[in-house]
Amino acid sequence: MYGDLANKLILEAKRTQQLSQAGFTKQQLPTYQDEIVRGILKEVGSLKKNVDYLREQQLANQDNKVAQCQYVVAMLSMERNKRCLLAYQKMRSEILDSMIWDNNGMEFSSSVSTHPNTPSFDSSVLSHPEQEYLKEYAQLLTEMKSGELSEIDLTGTLDPPSDVFIDVRVLKDAGQIETEYGVFNLIKDSQFFVRQSDVERLIQQGYLQKI
Amino acid sequence: MDIDIDDILAELDRDTTAVEQNSSSYPDQSDDTRGANDLALLKSAANTEITVDPTSNKIEDYQKLVTHWRNERMSPELLPYPHHLMARTLVRIQDRMEFIETLSMGYLEDSRELTVDSKLPLLCMEAELERLKFVVRSFIRCRLSKIDKYSIYLRQQSDSPEIPGFNRLDLLMSKEEVKYHMKHSNILLKLFNSSVLKHLPEELQAINDTEGSISMIDEPDWNKTVFILVCGGVLDETGVDPKLTTDDDGKPCYSVVIEELNEEIYLLIGAVYVIRYSVIVELMKDGRVILI
Amino acid sequence: MPRITTRKTKKQLAKDPGVQWSLITCDDTSVNNMVAMNSCEVTLWLALLLRQQGKCNIVVPSWLTLQQLDKYLEFEMKNSSRFSNLPWNWLVVSYLLFARCSEDFQDPVHLLRSKIQDLREVRMGKVNKGLRYLNESHLQLENLSLMEINEMRPYACRIMDKLRTIHNSSNDVT
Numbered sequence: 001m002y003g004d005l006a007n008k009l010i011l012e013a014k015r016t017q018q019l020s021q022a023g024f025t026k027q028q029l030p031t032y033q034d035e036i037v038r039g040i041l042k043e044v045g046s047l048k049k050n051v052d053y054l055r056e057q058q059l060a061n062q063d064n065k066v067a068q069c070q071y072v073v074a075m076l077s078m079e080r081n082k083r084c085l086l087a088y089q090k091m092r093s094e095i096l097d098s099m100i101w102d103n104n105g106m107e108f109s110s111s112v113s114t115h116p117n118t119p120s121f122d123s124s125v126l127s128h129p130e131q132e133y134l135k136e137y138a139q140l141l142t143e144m145k146s147g148e149l150s151e152i153d154l155t156g157t158l159d160p161p162s163d164v165f166i167d168v169r170v171l172k173d174a175g176q177i178e179t180e181y182g183v184f185n186l187i188k189d190s191q192f193f194v195r196q197s198d199v200e201r202l203i204q205q206g207y208l209q210k211i
Numbered sequence: 212m213d214i215d216i217d218d219i220l221a222e223l224d225r226d227t228t229a230v231e232q233n234s235s236s237y238p239d240q241s242d243d244t245r246g247a248n249d250l251a252l253l254k255s256a257a258n259t260e261i262t263v264d265p266t267s268n269k270i271e272d273y274q275k276l277v278t279h280w281r282n283e284r285m286s287p288e289l290l291p292y293p294h295h296l297m298a299r300t301l302v303r304i305q306d307r308m309e310f311i312e313t314l315s316m317g318y319l320e321d322s323r324e325l326t327v328d329s330k331l332p333l334l335c336m337e338a339e340l341e342r343l344k345f346v347v348r349s350f351i352r353c354r355l356s357k358i359d360k361y362s363i364y365l366r367q368q369s370d371s372p373e374i375p376g377f378n379r380l381d382l383l384m385s386k387e388e389v390k391y392h393m394k395h396s397n398i399l400l401k402l403f404n405s406s407v408l409k410h411l412p413e414e415l416q417a418i419n420d421t422e423g424s425i426s427m428i429d430e431p432d433w434n435k436t437v438f439i440l441v442c443g444g445v446l447d448e449t450g451v452d453p454k455l456t457t458d459d460d461g462k463p464c465y466s467v468v469i470e471e472l473n474e475e476i477y478l479l480i481g482a483v484y485v486i487r488y489s490v491i492v493e494l495m496k497d498g499r500v501i502l503i
Numbered sequence: 504m505p506r507i508t509t510r511k512t513k514k515q516l517a518k519d520p521g522v523q524w525s526l527i528t529c530d531d532t533s534v535n536n537m538v539a540m541n542s543c544e545v546t547l548w549l550a551l552l553l554r555q556q557g558k559c560n561i562v563v564p565s566w567l568t569l570q571q572l573d574k575y576l577e578f579e580m581k582n583s584s585r586f587s588n589l590p591w592n593w594l595v596v597s598y599l600l601f602a603r604c605s606e607d608f609q610d611p612v613h614l615l616r617s618k619i620q621d622l623r624e625v626r627m628g629k630v631n632k633g634l635r636y637l638n639e640s641h642l643q644l645e646n647l648s649l650m651e652i653n654e655m656r657p658y659a660c661r662i663m664d665k666l667r668t669i670h671n672s673s674n675d676v677t
Contacts, residue, residue, distance in 0.1 A: 037406070037407075041407075041410045041411070044410075044411055044412065044415070045412075048412045078411075078412070078415060079415070082407070082411060082415050083425075083427070085406075085407040086403060086407055086408075086418075086427070089402065089403055089406055089407055090403075093399060093402060097359070127406060128405075129401070129402050129405040129406045130402065130406070132401075132402075133398055133399070133401070133402040136398040137395065137398060140391065140394050140395060140398070143390075143394075144387065144391055147387055148301065148385075148386070148387050149301075149351065149387060151301070151304050151305055151308060151344070152301075152304070152344055152347050152348045152351065153344070153348065154348060154351060154352065156344075156345075156348055157345075158348070158349055158352060160342075160345055161338075161341040161342055161345050163338075164334065164337050164338040164341055165334070195337070196341070197341060
């Protein structure tokens, strides 16, 4: 029936959204439902043919109530399919956005390729337009971060700062970091008293833990 | 209104150039509640050539910033960007970072044994800086998320009906935000276009479709329920608040009307209310009430 | 917005003669003029920071004493539909001070804590009862603190938004 495929897509969108809210999509997004999307687009194509045919019918016979009704239903079905397709795409783009924010823009786009240290992201789950979007949005974020607002660290934490200096424990080896307060060698299980803003990113990435 | 995606994309180019050409002829966007109309200040704010007078009231500025931040977080719509205030704040942050860096360099070169005590002012200054940066960051991030949410709606707002060709977004947003809005909606539309819209029949290719059952353009919910604190204290040159009146008991208050209910409400100074946004938006924008 | 400031007495705060305190979000005159063992007012975050570094004691605000809290509690019990005028940030401030400077209190902290808890419960009960007065128009809240407002916000907003929608659609029909 018309609309069944779109329904399926919306259920998929719902599922993706739930996964994302539960935090499962931090690094992973379900595969783009290319087949369903193409199926819906095909359906729109055949609806379009119907609509064109019905329109001609209507012109020939103004009083044909049945044809008029069929016409409206076909139009609405097309509209609905369009909405479902866009809703699906919008939802995915929003998840991509938040992934890029969480991963600090630039670093993320490079990790999409083959950066060994950062958790890898399998870009094959994205459609081609999505891959391009991801790259462009990461680029935009990098621009935003380096512009007038570079001092603010836009992708920094949105939790209010409580302490400037904190004790941290190293969860996995992260090499050396240099700060204004000296050089720290981050070896697993060691502890340091450091400025929070210096290690924010390492905490977000799971290298360090606040004690 | 039915805009084809190509029209929107074409409009983008027009808008970007308009920003460059007209930036000097825009009326001032005043930050404070007194409504100063100072073109020179806006220009310098836009060019970030503003110099901060050290005696200008930094404490007052910070409090204003916190109020803007609070209002922004609680209001359904994107509020006007406080151009001057933000320019001053950003300069202050930068100066402070340089200052702290110089200080800590001095500490590093100092051969004397360092005690926590001698570092104490530095520690406090850094703590303060982190707090200020957090407020600015949270403020901007909140704005960016609204810019994303109302992306298409904002585009439709960009041309003011009163003055054709006049770009409102320039007053509503900072230069960086305008750029972000343009670029993000641009790549988003490109994504929609290449994965959905261009595969649809021509008459269905519009992104801002209002023909179907539901409008596809998200608009702020103007009647959203908000919590407000009535603070008052906005005086004109003669030292009185022209909007202030008194209730039946003679207590100072503002009078607002909910038209749908045909109901007049007195908002007492100092009191807290739960009320729909549209009714108090003007009082909020001129600083007479704040959102909490 | 009332700003909460705490007075602090300062113990041997070593001042580097080269460094002047300068702050960009709050008044720095009091920190520049600190004298050992005298009290002065500074903003809350700064007081907590200096306290954490062991540079001062915090002078507990006068409302946060057993005697005063008892008075508030009495008012809350007597008036079933009104709230006592506790400070705007009473919950947050008491929480912070209990956690960060429990040694600075004259009264036993565990007793203070339980008074605060009692106050919180009495007031929350009133807030819950008051939810029935929510309507499609507006509501005035007297003496509710920010934390308490935040607690009721999700309910209150959802209910009022719904009532408004219902009201509007019933108007559309008639």
